[in-house]
Amino acid sequence: MRTSAFLLLGIAVVVGKMAFAGSKASLQTVPNVDLTRYVGRWYEIARYPAWFEKDCASDVTATYTALSGGKIEVLNECRQADGQVKRSKGTARVVDKRTNAKLKVTFFWPFSGNYWIIDLAPDYSYAVVGEPDRKYLWILSRSSQLTESVYGQIVTRVRELGYDPSGLTKTRQSNP
Numbered sequence: 744m745r746t747s748a749f750l751l752l753g754i755a756v757v758v759g760k761m762a763f764a765g766s767k768a769s770l771q772t773v774p775n776v777d778l779t780r781y782v783g784r785w786y787e788i789a790r791y792p793a794w795f796e797k798d799c800a801s802d803v804t805a806t807y808t809a810l811s812g813g814k815i816e817v818l819n820e821c822r823q824a825d826g827q828v829k830r831s832k833g834t835a836r837v838v839d840k841r842t843n844a845k846l847k848v849t850f851f852w853p854f855s856g857n858y859w860i861i862d863l864a865p866d867y868s869y870a871v872v873g874e875p876d877r878k879y880l881w882i883l884s885r886s887s888q889l890t891e892s893v894y895g896q897i898v899t900r901v902r903e904l905g906y907d908p909s910g911l912t913k914t915r916q917s918n919p
Contacts, residue, residue, distance in 0.1 A: 768905055770875045772844035773863045778837070780867045781860075782807040782815065785883040788869075788894065789911040793879055795831075795850075800824040801915040805883065813837060817848055822917075862900050871897060873906065880906055887916035 787803035790796065796803070799821030808816040815835040823829050833850035835858060837843050849855040856879075862871035869889060872881045882889075882897055889897075898908045 770859060770861060770873060770877065770904060772839070772842060772859050772861055774842060774844075776843040776860050776863065777867075778809065778815070778843050781843075781870070782809050783885070785870065785885065786887045786916055787914045788882040788884050788889050788916075789913045790882070791878070791880040791910050792912055796821065798823045798829055799914075802917050803914050807835070810834070815846070817850075861904055862897065869893065869897065871901060873901075873904070877906055880911065882911070887918045 784804055784806045787805065790803075800823055802820075802822040804820050806818045806820070808818070810816050813836065817833045817835050819831045819833075821829050831850055833848055835846045835848045837845070838847050839845035844860045846858040846860075847855040848858045857874035859873055859875065860870055861873045862869075864870070867885065869882065869884045872883065873879060880901065882894070882901075898911070901911075902908050
């Protein structure tokens with residue numbers, strides 16, 4: 744009897760998750776990304792907290808470099824609370840060649856994560872990166888600071904895309 748109750752509970756949880764997942768709107772990316780303009784250094788302005796960035800106290804950057812074969816080198820750097828610089832190097836590959844807005848990033852082979860460009864300034868001065876489950880979110884900028892007006896517009900946009908902006912943590916950048 745007890746086993747049946749646990750089995751029914753398990754089935755109810757799975758069905759509930761499937762129903763909830765089906766009700767979530769699919770995440771839209773930008774219509775097109777020119778990767779030659781996208782590569783370079785980006786400053787993290789804000790993010791959803793993530794376990795792999797827990798040691799990052801400030802000065803978070805991502806530098807993208809085009810590699811042969813269409814891949815992109817990813818170098819993430821941050822300053823830890825003790826002042827030491829932490830670096831993580833990986834590679835990204837485009838998975839949607841029609842838009843170049845959906846990539847997979849690998850830091851520890853064979854594991855990879857979704858890197859979807861969901862908002863991008865026309866002049867490539869800022870970008871917003873997320874993934875379809877909406878567990879991760881990054882606001883990036885070519886400069887270490889964004890005006891409050893631009894940041895507010897981005898927050899409005901991420902809300903429209905189904906993210907909860909209250910989960911964002913602003914990143915401290917030493918270089919204004």
